[in-house]
Amino acid sequence: MTKTAVFGTGSWGTTFAMILAEAGNETVLWGRRPELVETINATGENPDYLPGIRLPGRLLATASAEEALAGADFVVLAVPSQTLRGSLAGWREHIPGDAVLVSLMKGVELGTTKRMSEVIREVAGVPEERVAVVSGPNLAKEIAQRQPAATVVACTDEAVAKRLQEACHLPPWFRPYTNLDVVGVELGGAVKNVIALAVGVAVGMGMGDNVAAMMITRGLAEISRLGAALGADPHTFSGLAGMGDLVATCTSPLSRNRTFGENLGRGMTLEEVVAATRQTAEGVKSCESVLELARKHDVEMPITEVVVGVVHDGMSPREAGMLLMSRSPKPERYGV
């Protein structure tokens, strides 16, 4: 039987572990807080992240990385992106030599501008054929409530992608597609969070659907430009991990990133919004690393620039809107 170890008892780690367990894999969920691990094992629920959701009986939680990793075929990582490097360094020695490491994370590392699969390869010292990425329109709460969803499983080694696809395929609830374009799949997931912050700000300011559609579409143009510069397959961005996730995140009130932006757009201060946000909104930090990555590759990302301005540099939402709308007129396909 395939053994899977999922690191992170947050909303997506727990939900993905449910999928793996119900799909028939031996599944262990690692959490850093022993009291939450005990509650999960004792009650079959994760009250902190998925209250009211019944976890499958065969899903076990542990606070021991060594125990979780023993004999694991797939090591699934679902911690906040900026914490991955430090955590993985501590788990590395227990990772089985032939295990595939899987990133569920949607962020870009601050300082290094590395994607999560790059951080994994570097810290765990594994080749790209042993690193996979899962990304798509996957709002955890909907999936935990057993609403249907599709995702993309990406690995440069097609056989590995297919093995992971099989491990997390759970008809009629969860439908994974494979893709060999790890760069594109990862970028789609990380940058859509930044665009969702922008859409949220606009919604919070009282703007309507025309503005949301404009931001989503021009956001996709930004993601595609960055992807082209980094060697991604352009088709990836019209797929589930590109447009699919962008639309889901930018339009759903369940999105933490969109909600964060909405609170800023309503006039709350950054400190107030941070205090009101209990889960990870990756775009808040990754907007800076995405912009740095864009600058390194000479890619223009105007929406990302104003998101950094509003979130980190005290730019008002109104000023951000004025800046975007006052740019010089261009042909639609300029620079794409």
Ligand SMILES: NC(=O)C1=CN([C@@H]2O[C@H](COP(=O)(O)OP(=O)(O)OC[C@H]3O[C@@H](n4cnc5c(N)ncnc54)[C@H](O)[C@@H]3O)[C@@H](O)[C@H]2O)C=CC1
């Ligand atoms: N929630 C969702 O709908 C989806 C989330 N994702 C991505 O999955 C990743 C994880 O997100 P969520 O599970 O939603 O986050 P979350 O905020 O619900 O949970 C984060 C988890 O990481 C743990 N954690 C925090 N700091 C840590 C550290 N220093 N070391 C180890 N563990 C730490 C927390 O205790 C918690 O268990 C993010 O990159 C997110 O963008 C991807 C798809 C869907």
Ligand SMILES: O=C(CO)COP(=O)(O)O
């Ligand atoms: O990645 C997600 C949906 O695919 C979740 O988005 P948020 O992190 O904004 O909640």
